[in-house]
Amino acid sequence: MADTFDDLENLIACPHCDALYHVVSPKVGERAVCHRCHAVLIAPKRRAGMSIIMLALSVIVLVFGSIWFPFLTIHTSGFSNSATLLDAAFAFTDGPLLLLSLPVLALIVVIPLARVMLLIYVLWPVVLDRKPYQKAREAFLLSEKLRPWSMAEIFALGCAVALVKVADLALIGFGPAFYMFCTLVVIIVVQDNYMCRWSIWASLDPERDV
Known part of the structure; x- marks a missing residue:
């Protein structure tokens, strides 16, 4: 130094x-x-930009799959019910508690989805050796600012704790969305650890040769 x-x-x-x-x-x-x-x-890392884009596209597919397919099924006393990820996010819909559902949806779905879409916008011209798109630096900065608020993994841990407590009261089944969401969480963690942020900032230098 x-x-x-x-x-x-x-x-x-x-x-x-x-x-x-x-x-x-x-x-x-x-x-x-x-x-x-x-x-x-x-x-x-070699070809890191394309790898991050592929991981981001995987997250997008898994987010929409997690929303569309059943997340959990519950069987008890001859009755059964299933819930999607959106049902879980909007579990608090009575009166003032609706204000709690909107942040939950944002933290587990909207913000992770926004982050990966911003990364694709930032990195796509870079991997093609083209000039970065307009406002690419601002887009990457926004993606980094959103990172602490992307809490899909926190939601997954919360679900695990809740399922342990409910397991003695009902028969719990995991829908396709549950496995998609767990895979999504793993991919997000791998993507964040794989990313070299200094290299991305350097690639967004307006004076960089393309």
Whole structure:
């Protein structure tokens, strides 16, 4: 790490401990790691852009599948019922509780879907070696700001806890949407860990040669 930091465009800060470094771009397959907290700062990968786009398209398909197909079926005392993911999101529809259903739907469906669509918008021209679309940097920034609010995995954990508590009272069956949603959660986690954000920002540089 250098003693002075006058060239701001060639600096990178660790997102975990705020240590400041001069950027030295590693080769494909190598990693730049923070010396203080060992967080990975830069990790370029071959054909990463296309891989992220394919994962994003998979998330879109799984989101719509999770909405359309039954999520859970419940059998008890000779009665049975099934619920979709939307039914679960809108479980609180009485009076003021409706205001709780809308954020739940946004956190588990709308925001994850918006994030992957923004990533496709940002990365598609990059993987084709074309000039980034207008407002691509703003789109990627919005995607990153939405990341803490994408809570599909939190909803999945909540469902798991609820199912354990209900299992003694009724026979629970898992519909196709349940497995789609679980796969969706795994893909989102893999995508976020696979993504090299520094490489994406660098590819969106307006002065980048295409």
